Amino acid sequence: MELAPTFLPSPARQSWRRWLSRGVTALMGLSALAVITPLFLVLYFLIREGASSLDWNFFTQLPKPAGEPGGGMANAIVGTLELLGMAASVGVPIGVMGGVYLAEYGSARANYWLRFAADVLNGVPSIVWGMVVYALLVVPFKTFSAYAGGVALGLMMIPLVMRTTEEVLVLVPQSYREAGLALGIARWKIITVIVIKTALKGIVTGVLIALARVAGETAPLLFTALGNNFWNHNLGEPIAALPLQIFAYAISPYDDWHRQAWAGALVLMLLILGCNVIVRFFSRERR
Amino acid sequence: MSNLVSPPTQPETAAAPAPPANHSKPAAADEGPAFDIRGFSLWYGARQALDGVTIRVPARRVTAIIGPSGCGKSTFLRALNRMHELTPGTRIAGSLLFFGEDLYAPAVDPVVVRRRVGMVFQKSNPFPTMSIEENVLVGLRLNGVRDRAFLQGRLEESLRMAALWEEVKDHLKRPGISLSGGQQQRLCIARALAVQPEVLLMDEPCSALDPLATAKIEELIQQLRERFTVVIVTHNMQQAARCSDRTAFFYLGKLVEFDDTRRVFTTPSNPQTEAYVSGRFG
Numbered sequence: 087m088e089l090a091p092t093f094l095p096s097p098a099r100q101s102w103r104r105w106l107s108r109g110v111t112a113l114m115g116l117s118a119l120a121v122i123t124p125l126f127l128v129l130y131f132l133i134r135e136g137a138s139s140l141d142w143n144f145f146t147q148l149p150k151p152a153g154e155p156g157g158g159m160a161n162a163i164v165g166t167l168e169l170l171g172m173a174a175s176v177g178v179p180i181g182v183m184g185g186v187y188l189a190e191y192g193s194a195r196a197n198y199w200l201r202f203a204a205d206v207l208n209g210v211p212s213i214v215w216g217m218v219v220y221a222l223l224v225v226p227f228k229t230f231s232a233y234a235g236g237v238a239l240g241l242m243m244i245p246l247v248m249r250t251t252e253e254v255l256v257l258v259p260q261s262y263r264e265a266g267l268a269l270g271i272a273r274w275k276i277i278t279v280i281v282i283k284t285a286l287k288g289i290v291t292g293v294l295i296a297l298a299r300v301a302g303e304t305a306p307l308l309f310t311a312l313g314n315n316f317w318n319h320n321l322g323e324p325i326a327a328l329p330l331q332i333f334a335y336a337i338s339p340y341d342d343w344h345r346q347a348w349a350g351a352l353v354l355m356l357l358i359l360g361c362n363v364i365v366r367f368f369s370r371e372r373r
Numbered sequence: 374m375s376n377l378v379s380p381p382t383q384p385e386t387a388a389a390p391a392p393p394a395n396h397s398k399p400a401a402a403d404e405g406p407a408f409d410i411r412g413f414s415l416w417y418g419a420r421q422a423l424d425g426v427t428i429r430v431p432a433r434r435v436t437a438i439i440g441p442s443g444c445g446k447s448t449f450l451r452a453l454n455r456m457h458e459l460t461p462g463t464r465i466a467g468s469l470l471f472f473g474e475d476l477y478a479p480a481v482d483p484v485v486v487r488r489r490v491g492m493v494f495q496k497s498n499p500f501p502t503m504s505i506e507e508n509v510l511v512g513l514r515l516n517g518v519r520d521r522a523f524l525q526g527r528l529e530e531s532l533r534m535a536a537l538w539e540e541v542k543d544h545l546k547r548p549g550i551s552l553s554g555g556q557q558q559r560l561c562i563a564r565a566l567a568v569q570p571e572v573l574l575m576d577e578p579c580s581a582l583d584p585l586a587t588a589k590i591e592e593l594i595q596q597l598r599e600r601f602t603v604v605i606v607t608h609n610m611q612q613a614a615r616c617s618d619r620t621a622f623f624y625l626g627k628l629v630e631f632d633d634t635r636r637v638f639t640t641p642s643n644p645q646t647e648a649y650v651s652g653r654f655g
Contacts, residue, residue: 261498265561268456269512269568270488279515283502 132355136348144349149315149331152340159350161317162331165232166357168318169311169327170297172236177243177300178293184244185251185289190277201252204245215242216306224310232318232325235311239303243296250292254285291368298361302354304329328354405473407432407572407602408453413467415445415452417460422448424626425467430619432472435594435603437617437634439610441649445626446606450574453604454490455483472571488516491570495577497557499549499564505541508549508560512568527567535563536593555586562593566601573597575605579612591616610650614638622646 095103143158150157184204188197219238224230258281266276282289307313312324313334328350335347406429415423423445430436430453438446451457452469455476469476476486499508507514509528518524528545532538537559541552549560558578565573575594579587594616597603607613613620613634620637622630622645630637630646641647648654 259498261494261496262500264456264459264492264494265498265500265564266511266515267459267484268454268487268492268494268565269515270484270486270491270570271512271515272484275515280500280502280511284500286502 128355132348132352135345136350136352139345139349140352144346144353148317149346152338152343155342157346159326159328159331159346159353161314162326162328162350163353165311165314165318165326166301166328166354168232168321168325169235169239169307170301172233172321173239173243173300174293174297176237176240177247177296180240181244181247181293181296182251182289184248185255186277186282188248188252189255190281201249204248207245208249211305212242212303213305213308216309219306220309227322229322230310230312230324232311232321232323234309235307235325235327236321238306238310239300242300242303242306243293246296246299247292250295251285251289254288254292255281257288258284287368291365294361294365294368298358298365301358301361302329304333328357405432406430407472409470409473411468413452413469414465415448415457416464418462422626423452426623426628428621428628428631430602430604432602433598433600434618435598435605435616437613437620438604438606438623439608439613439620439649440623440629441654442608444623446623447576449623450492450576450604450606453572453574454487454492456487456492458483488512488568489570490572490574491565491568492574493558493562493565493576493578495580497554497561497581499552499557499560501548501550503549504546505549505552505560506545509563509567512564516568531563531567534566534593534596535559536589537563553586555582555589558582558586558590559593562590566597570601572602572604575603577606577608580608587612610638610652622649624649 094100143156144160145158145163146160147156147158148161149159184200188200192200215238219234219241223234223237227234262280262284263276266280267273271280307327307330311327311330313330314324314326316326318325332347332350332354335343335350338344408428408430410426410428410430413423413426414421426449438449440446448457452465453471453476457463465477471486471490475481500511503511506528509531510524513524513527529538529542532541537556540556541547541560549557552560558581562573562578579590582590591612594603594605598618605613605617617634619631620634621628622637622641622643624645630641630643632642637646638650641650
């Protein structure tokens with residue numbers, strides 16, 4: 087009942103262990119701090135530099151010509167939302183169906199190569215996506231267009247959505263599929279009505295994460311959506327987007343435009359932050 | 374001639390609600406066995422799980438399947454509605470007739486087979502996104518039944534058969550997974566009964582339940598035998614003795630003995646059976 091003393095480390099050793107333990111814990115705490123510090127630095131600078139230029143005009147006005155004070159980024163904000171809408175209509179159906187194939191239908195061999203391809207695509211530099219879509223949609227139609235921008239962002243979403251969809255579908259217990267099959271329900275109905283519904287929150291989360299990821303992309307839009315200082319009335323023509331507008335203003339020589347670029351960056355950041363907050367909300371409700 | 378190859382569902386619309394569709398056949402004593410199985414073997418890849426099983430499972434009776442873990446009893450059960458095919462790489466040999474029809478004929482659609490041969494699993498598995506009501510009716514709804522009054526009738530009927538109606542009738546809209554473990558298992562039974570299968574396969578339905586919930590389900594099995602053929606796999610020999618008419622003892626993938634339950638438990642003809650039922654091994 088009482089531990090033989092030989093099994094106990096010496097007092098000196100015990101004290102060394104305690105100090106070591108404290109030291110390592112502190113080190114890990116500092117690392118954790120290093121993870122979140124940049125987020126706050128980014129927010130801090132964006133707010134310090136950009137908040138003063140955020141006014142009603144910023145959200146409602148078109149950009150003014152150089153030298154003229156005022157103006158806003160209304161067209162870029164709307165443009166970004168339009169581009170995201172188009173990206174989602176390309177990326178979500180294909181990504182989700184691909185994920186369903188991976189989780190429910192694919193053979194082990196096919197899945198291995200599909201996952202490999204998706205993971206490689208996830209790592210393709212975003213400017214390459216821009217060039218591919220430039221070659222596929224811009225050159226043949228002889229014009230930059232909102233469509234091309236939407237497709238470029240949508241293509242980037244596909245592998246992301248596909249892998250997250252697969253992951254959440256695999257988490258749905260096999261017993262639900264068996265229960266459905268034992269009721270004489272056709273397999274596709276089990277997958278659409280029971281499995282996907284059970285995993286829906288996870289899928290929505292994956293879609294929102296993919297949207298947040300592509301919302302801030304600039305490079306794929308340079309060759310596709312191009313940017314526009316006016317309202318876009320035809321998706322077959324160039325369209326403004328927040329990242330493009332920020333880029334154009336940030337490299338300009340005008341102080342006024344620099345301030346607007348900060349404000350644009352703040353808005354973009356808040357948009358993505360908003361996406362992530364919604365993701366939190368969805369993933370918290372899960373069981 | 375075959376009922377198994379017909380289109381997936383003939384939604385039993387309101388026209389024929391009262392008597393279960395499967396009772397169109399007279400329940401005569403000479404109805405023949407529900408399953409007439411000869412020399413049936415099954416492999417998972419290279420591993421043989423069933424070896425030349427020959428058995429006639431009687432209709433409208435409760436047949437218990439006992440045997441030590443890994444003896445092939447669950448595999449046998451899953452072969453009765455082709456659920457084992459979910460495992461890739463399975464292979465079968467021998468014949469398995471279901472009311473005279475070859476269950477494994479090339480033209481037979483496993484979806485139709487499973488509508489006629491329902492199954493209840495070891496672990497209760499109500500669909501988590503669905504209410505109690507939706508859980509019971511999902512099999513009918515997804516097979517195209519829309520008639521409100523008919524669905525309502527079937528809901529109550531199924532829950533009553535599963536002895537759950539009184540407990541849940543006032544909160545049918547609550548999630549199925551809000552129920553207790555025993556209630557969830559009875560909900561799963563109600564769900565399986567709602568599509569009115571001819572056979573109900575039960576794979577250790579009580580192994581996760583306390584004695585009270587077990588007693589309820591055993592009582593339920595007694596009532597089901599009037600209308601359904603029940604095949605139940607159990608580890609609990611008292612349960613097999615209590616609620617079955619016939620008992621099959623499996624060992625190492627082979628059917629060792631199949632006889633009236635009373636005889637299997639009192640005067641088995643095979644020494645292995647005797648050793649198992651008397652608790653000397655297994």
